[in-house]
Amino acid sequence: MTFNQNISHFLSQSDGVGQALFTLLLVMSISSWYFIVIKAWQGMSNRRQTRRFLDQFWNAASLDEVAQQLHQHRDDEPFSHLTYHAINATRHHALHGVQRLQETGSAGEFLTRAIRRVIDEETAKLEWGLTALASIASTSPFVGLFGTVWGVYHALLGIGQSGQGSLEQIAGPVGEALIMTGLGLAVAIPAVLAYNDCVRSNRLLLAQLDAFAHDLFAFLTTGSAIIASQVDATASQKLTLINTGVK
Template sequence: MNLALVFQSGDYVLMSVFLVLVLMSIITWTVIVVRALKLRRAKKGNAEVQKLIWNANTLEEAVAQVRDVDSPISDLTLEAVKAHENYCQYKDTKIAAAVPLSEYLVRQIRNSMSQIMRRFDGGLTALASIGATAPFIGLFGTVWGIYHALINISESGQMSIAAVAGPIGEALVATAAGLFVAIPAVLAYNFLVRGNKTLSQDMDAYAHDLHVQLLNSKD
């Protein structure tokens, strides 16, 4: 398989297909590396923060220890404590605090969790789109290459097996390139979605404990 021959014999459409697939591959691997590292740091930071919080003597001490730690659970804790303080301070004046403390905290914690988990959705749409469209883009390049190969063969008058198999075989490279781009994108999408789901489950379990802790804390 001679890729140089593909670019030498291909026209601007076939070359554009390969350039698009190369761009898709770069985007895919960039998203994979960035998001995988971010997910790993988040899980590592969450484990560290939970250890600090549950080993603290008071809620104030726990908040002080995790304030400078960059992790989703740290952000969730700070937002929940802030919501608790606002409720206690403005419960007689703010309309938002007209509901019981438990329901108010549940609402604020859920909103904070949604905002935090939204940070980990970046790139997933790109991976899903690339995984779904890359094989078809490669197939389009193959069809286009085969069409022009047959045109050139008919014009040259050479109808032997060797004359047909060579150009068509080179045109099939586009389909292989499309699959080469799509398969990592699909696998990475499934991996990151699963990672986000486990992260969300861990945060949800922690949120229940934090909710109980805040309800039983002193003003």
């Protein structure tokens, strides 16, 4: 008997509880693979766009050129997003000064808050879907195990009612019930592997983004010609903000 036949036979012999558990595992599997495919595609797209932006950034003649390029075209990836908002924050504070509570402090402090906000936003984007993957990976084996226990109970109950307790009568129903354990593991294993890979990739990307944020902060506060009016900050303030502000 093939696997599909075993599944069909199991479902035909199961009650409402067993069928509901099987449907739940099927939904978990579809959801897991949806997040796996989406996260993989987003990761490849972000890496390609990041390489292109960083190549343009480090080969630009000035931050004015970078700002112009970002104004004309900006990809939806963390590094260009951070650069765009950091440059705008520096320009805004230099042109308008302190007009609202969120603009209080020096230009460096305002820039630091803008960089923090963007990094927090990018972290939240990167973590999208990870909670679902972790939940599926941790719960699906137990759902499968519960389905196995319920299937074995249901099979033994039927055997007891029929009064036939031979090995041939027991092995078939019990073996079919064990399918639920295999299904639970089949759902959990890809979710665990995908979750671990995403966490590692996000950690590496955020570390690179943090290092880039330090470089960008230094460029915007140490005399790079981004605006006509330069940001006035002392060396001690710069060192303190770089070491403690963006983490």
